[in-house]
Amino acid sequence: MKVDLTGPLYSSLENATKEYKQAKAEGNAEKAKKKALECAKITKVLAEKVPSQKNAYLEKAEKWERMAGNVENSIRAQREGSSRSGKTGGRAESGSGNRTGGGRGGNGSGNGSSGGAEVEGEDELLAQAEALIEKSSVRWDDIGGLEEVKRLMKETIAIAGLQKPSSVKPWKGIMLFGPPGTGKTLLAAAAAGSLDADFFNVKADNVLSKYFGESSKLVSALYKAARNHAPSIVFIDEFDSISLSREGESSESSRRLLSTLLAELDGLQDKKSNRLMLTLAATNTPWDLDAAVLSRFPRRIMVPLPDKSACKEIIKIHIKDLDSSKLDLDKLASTCVEKFYAGRDLQNLCQQAMWNMIREENKDLDKLAELPYKELEKRKLNVTSLKFDYFEMAFEKIRSPLTKAQLAKYEKWNEEFGG
Numbered sequence: 001m002k003v004d005l006t007g008p009l010y011s012s013l014e015n016a017t018k019e020y021k022q023a024k025a026e027g028n029a030e031k032a033k034k035k036a037l038e039c040a041k042i043t044k045v046l047a048e049k050v051p052s053q054k055n056a057y058l059e060k061a062e063k064w065e066r067m068a069g070n071v072e073n074s075i076r077a078q079r080e081g082s083s084r085s086g087k088t089g090g091r092a093e094s095g096s097g098n099r100t101g102g103g104r105g106g107n108g109s110g111n112g113s114s115g116g117a118e119v120e121g122e123d124e125l126l127a128q129a130e131a132l133i134e135k136s137s138v139r140w141d142d143i144g145g146l147e148e149v150k151r152l153m154k155e156t157i158a159i160a161g162l163q164k165p166s167s168v169k170p171w172k173g174i175m176l177f178g179p180p181g182t183g184k185t186l187l188a189a190a191a192a193g194s195l196d197a198d199f200f201n202v203k204a205d206n207v208l209s210k211y212f213g214e215s216s217k218l219v220s221a222l223y224k225a226a227r228n229h230a231p232s233i234v235f236i237d238e239f240d241s242i243s244l245s246r247e248g249e250s251s252e253s254s255r256r257l258l259s260t261l262l263a264e265l266d267g268l269q270d271k272k273s274n275r276l277m278l279t280l281a282a283t284n285t286p287w288d289l290d291a292a293v294l295s296r297f298p299r300r301i302m303v304p305l306p307d308k309s310a311c312k313e314i315i316k317i318h319i320k321d322l323d324s325s326k327l328d329l330d331k332l333a334s335t336c337v338e339k340f341y342a343g344r345d346l347q348n349l350c351q352q353a354m355w356n357m358i359r360e361e362n363k364d365l366d367k368l369a370e371l372p373y374k375e376l377e378k379r380k381l382n383v384t385s386l387k388f389d390y391f392e393m394a395f396e397k398i399r400s401p402l403t404k405a406q407l408a409k410y411e412k413w414n415e416e417f418g419g
């Protein structure tokens with residue numbers, strides 16, 4: 001005879017959820033983590049017991065696991081949030097712990113569609129926003145050329161950190177625009193890496209599709225997390241995908257996302273703080289940005305294709321521990337400029353050239369793959385100095401998709417709106 005265990009499971013889940021909330025409100029990270037893991041475990045069992053809700057429960061289990069991993073941050077955010085609350089006006093910081101009786105109310109059994117106990121929305125979004133944090137190891141020196149862009153970004157960072165008269169307001173947002181592969185993401189990563197700041201790396205398109213309907217809440221959570229983690233850099237890639245949808249066939253949810261984002265940016269502008277919180281946005285299609293967006297990003301910096309000397313620097317970065325003394329870098333760089341190569345193309349070119357050299361120097365690479373891995377680790381790859389031939393073969397394979405007309409379009413937009 002089958003025994004229905006779901007009833008007791010629902011109550012265990014509800015109890016564990018209550019205890020989790022309480023432990024979190026008391027700042028007891030260890031207990032809160034234990035309880036979140038317990039909730040994850042129970043939801044997994046529920047997933048087995050209630051096949052019709054299997055996926056929903058598994059998703060919840062995952063969320064609980066994420067929350068367990070994030071308890072410390074969450075408690076810290078809650079503490080910092082409550083010590084600051086009142087100042088921010090607007091959105092309630094809702095010191096999550098005291099939303100007692102939360103969740104779905106009632107006894108949680110019955111229809112059981114989502115399992116009696118609800119995962120706290122705000123906490124969960126904060127946990128998801130915090131999951132976007134990356135630590136960047138990129139440094140300014142990893143970027144070839146782009147001296148002007150680097151100088152401007154460094155100045156912005158310096159002004160944000162220094163003590164200053166209150167009317168001096170550093171830029172809170174910088175828009176990087178330019179053709180694909182020119183180093184926009186790299187610049188954002190270098191800004192974060194050089195400061196050892198928390199780097200929130202957000203692809204606008206992902207946020208829109210993955211958190212559809214909740215994306216604006218995620219953006220609020222993102223900025224809340226970024227405030228708690230300052231110095232922090234919020235990098236919003238593919239910015240045009242939000243801006244675009246605002247006009248054309250914009251959905252309610254993407255419009256809400258954009259207005260929340262713009263409101264967060266306005267909020268930052270008003271705050272006096274020397275804790276750096278910089279929003280960097282990037283786009284390949286700046287002409288798709290509307291006036292509301294542009295006005296929030298008075299600094300719009302073009303990240304262009306590298307000129308000859310930048311090409312040389314970028315190539316050197318990408319072949320740095322190989323001998324290039326026999327290489328005519330000038331000739332190489334001129335060819336790259338003629339071919340409209342971006343930094344990404346240069347990286348690919350160098351990789352391809354190195355491959356050509358490696359194949360030539362290691363004729364039986366494929367046979368070596370049959371050796372046990374331990375044996376492989378003891379051997380060394382043969383390398384020799386790089387020569388132009390290796391690159392010549394590589395030029396064949398790497399083609400820039402850019403045309404003169406497209407490049408002119410960037411220049412024109414830059415003249416009109418950049419700076």
Ligand SMILES: Nc1ncnc2c1ncn2[C@@H]1O[C@H](COP(=O)(O)OP(=O)(O)OP(=O)(O)O)[C@@H](O)[C@H]1O
Binds near residue numbers: 187284314317
């Ligand atoms: N200025 C540069 N110096 C060194 N490497 C570069 C440079 N620009 C690009 N690269 C190389 O190309 C790769 C891609 O660059 P990145 O992702 O920053 O381009 P992007 O401008 O963000 O492109 P997209 O517009 O497609 O997002 C980098 O990881 C790096 O290896």
Ligand SMILES: [Mg+2]
Binds near residue numbers: 282
């Ligand atoms: Mg990028």
